[in-house]
Amino acid sequence: MQSQTQTRTKVYTVTQVNSLVKDVLAAHLPSWLTIKGEITDWKAHQSGHCYFSLKDEESVLPCAMWRGSFSKVRFKPGNGLAVLVVGSIDLYVPQGRYKLIVDEMIPAGMGALQLAFEQMVRKLEAEGLFAESHKKPIPKYPQRIGILTSESGAALHDIADSVHNRWPCTRLALYPVPVQGPGAAEAIAAAIRDVNRRNDRLKLDVLIVGRGGGSLEDLWAFNEEILARVIFASRIPIISAVGHEVDVTVADLVADARASTPTRAGVAAVPDRDEVLSDLANQERRLTGSTRSRFGLCSEYLRTILASAVFRNPLLPVLNREQYVDDLCGDLGDAMRRVFFRAQKQVQDSSEQVARIEPHRLLGRMMMELNELKGRSLAAVTQALNHKNLQITAQENRLAGLNPRSVLNRGYSITLNRRAGRVVRTADDVQIDDLIVTELANEHRVESRVTKTTQGDCGGILR
Numbered sequence: 001m002q003s004q005t006q007t008r009t010k011v012y013t014v015t016q017v018n019s020l021v022k023d024v025l026a027a028h029l030p031s032w033l034t035i036k037g038e039i040t041d042w043k044a045h046q047s048g049h050c051y052f053s054l055k056d057e058e059s060v061l062p063c064a065m066w067r068g069s070f071s072k073v074r075f076k077p078g079n080g081l082a083v084l085v086v087g088s089i090d091l092y093v094p095q096g097r098y099k100l101i102v103d104e105m106i107p108a109g110m111g112a113l114q115l116a117f118e119q120m121v122r123k124l125e126a127e128g129l130f131a132e133s134h135k136k137p138i139p140k141y142p143q144r145i146g147i148l149t150s151e152s153g154a155a156l157h158d159i160a161d162s163v164h165n166r167w168p169c170t171r172l173a174l175y176p177v178p179v180q181g182p183g184a185a186e187a188i189a190a191a192i193r194d195v196n197r198r199n200d201r202l203k204l205d206v207l208i209v210g211r212g213g214g215s216l217e218d219l220w221a222f223n224e225e226i227l228a229r230v231i232f233a234s235r236i237p238i239i240s241a242v243g244h245e246v247d248v249t250v251a252d253l254v255a256d257a258r259a260s261t262p263t264r265a266g267v268a269a270v271p272d273r274d275e276v277l278s279d280l281a282n283q284e285r286r287l288t289g290s291t292r293s294r295f296g297l298c299s300e301y302l303r304t305i306l307a308s309a310v311f312r313n314p315l316l317p318v319l320n321r322e323q324y325v326d327d328l329c330g331d332l333g334d335a336m337r338r339v340f341f342r343a344q345k346q347v348q349d350s351s352e353q354v355a356r357i358e359p360h361r362l363l364g365r366m367m368m369e370l371n372e373l374k375g376r377s378l379a380a381v382t383q384a385l386n387h388k389n390l391q392i393t394a395q396e397n398r399l400a401g402l403n404p405r406s407v408l409n410r411g412y413s414i415t416l417n418r419r420a421g422r423v424v425r426t427a428d429d430v431q432i433d434d435l436i437v438t439e440l441a442n443e444h445r446v447e448s449r450v451t452k453t454t455q456g457d458c459g460g461i462l463r
Contacts, residue, residue: 015093022091025098029089035100036108037061039081050077054085054100062099063087069103074220075116082108114216117223120250124225129232135256136237138269142205144171145269146236148191151176155212155241155262162266170270173204178221179211185224192230192238199236207234208265209251210241222249231255241265414439427453 012020037054044050048067053060063085077083087102107115124130145163149155151174163170177191178184188209195207209231211219221227222242228250231238240255241262252258259265309316415424418435430436430450438446 014096018091018093018096021096021098022093025089025091032086032088032103033100034084034086035061036082036084039077039083040079042077042079052077054083062097063102064099065102065105069105073105075107076119077105084108117216117250120223120225120228121253124228124250124254129228130253134232138237138239138257139205140271141167142170142270144173144202144204146173146175146195146202146204146207148175148177148188148195148207148209149211149262150179153179153212155179155210158212158262159208159210159241159266162263163270166266166272167270168273173202180214180218180221184221185227188221189227189230192227192234196235204236206269207236207238208241208259208262208269209238209255210259210262210265211243212262213244213247219243219247219249222251224250227251228254239265239268 035054037056040053040055040060042050042052048070050065050070052063052065054063055061065087084106085100085102086104087100089098090101091098128134147156147159149159156174160172163172175191175195177188179188192207192209195202195204209222211222213219219242222240231240231251231254237256239257239259240249240252241259241264242249242251243261245260257268259268305311416422416437416439417424417430418437419431420429420434422429424430424436430453432450432452434450436448436450438448440446
């Protein structure tokens with residue numbers, strides 16, 4: 001009985017079980033499922049693959065979208081975005097986990113292109129690409145205009161006709177570019193960069209970029225980020241003229257000026273010849289009237305000047321000035337005479353005062369007083385010097401008595417211990433073999449070496 005049970009029981013490996021589950025799912029589920037849900041746990045890998053989950057009120061479904069499929073998505077997915085996805089259920093055998101492999105993704109309730117447009121507008125607006133402060137002014141009287149559009153489209157003729165009808169002196173230069181389809185945005189962006197790079201030679205004043213009307217998908221090249229950034233960076237002012245009046249693209253928002261149609265682009269780019277001629281005629285009339293009025297005023301002013309006394313008798317001001325100079329000369333002579341008279345009187349008065357003083361007698365008396373003071377000063381200085389000499393002699397005698405070497409002349413001597421560097425006063429101040437120096441009168445010295453020290457009448461034995 002046991003052998004029959006063992007025969008009927010089959011043992012599976014984990015991998016075999018996961019593979020069976022994968023086969024069952026593939027056999028019993030539709031090949032393609034369309035699922036609606038809200039994105040959560042969104043992760044975009046460096047490889048280009050995306051991993052996320054779809055959730056509703058009760059459940060969560062793991063999902064993966066490979067790089068090739070994700071590159072076709074026009075909008076930017078993210079957490080919280082409701083989407084419709086098309087894909088198939090697959091089980092990852094090594095981990096025993098199943099997930100939905102997404103092949104297509106569109107926003108729920110809104111077209112993918114419309115969502116992508118709104119996302120792009122929000123992103124570029126936050127970066128300031130639409131700000132008026134960054135927009136360059138369009139020249140009022142452009143001489144050369146570049147047109148970037150399809151050479152076979154009606155937009156080219158609309159722009160050219162509008163420009164030539166309004167301002168025929170402007171020269172147009174066509175730069176043909178694709179205006180829809182894959183790679184159109186890149187081609188237009190490359191053409192704008194090339195024109196800017198060569199504009200030192202091209203001398204273009206304005207660029208018109210645009211095309212005729214179409215669906216949102218037809219106009220999508222003008223919503224691409226690469227084109228928006230190139231338009232923003234252009235040194236040449238750009239007028240965007242894409243689609244009809246109701247069509248608004250990212251290129252319209254970032255351009256320096258927007259025209260609702262290609263025809264209106266020509267109107268925005270150049271002035272109207274008739275209006276300019278009319279304005280010039282008005283300016284001419286106003287200038288002529290102003291000039292005539294100014295000439296009339298100047299003529300009246302000139303007549304007033306010619307009627308003045310200066311022109312009737314031109315020498316009168318000169319004669320008046322000559323008379324004024326004569327008056328000044330007379331006043332100056334009188335003033336100088338008064339000054340000389342006062343100075344002469346002061347000199348005379350001073351001479352009389354000097355005569356009364358008798359300066360020769362005053363000088364003699366002063367000389368006698370000076371000689372007397374000189375003698376008294378000399379006697380005082382001599383007396384002071386003698387007194388100081390006596391004081392100095394007394395001080396010298398006192399210093400000589402205090403000099404310790406003065407006793408050497410009376411038969412005394414001074415003994416120094418060379419090792420210790422001090423005077424030997426007792427036997428304790430020296431040691432055996434110490435070198436001692438005995439200083440005598442007349443700067444004589446005797447060097448000795450100690451061989452023995454004793455107490456009493458005999459001193460140290462010297463050698």
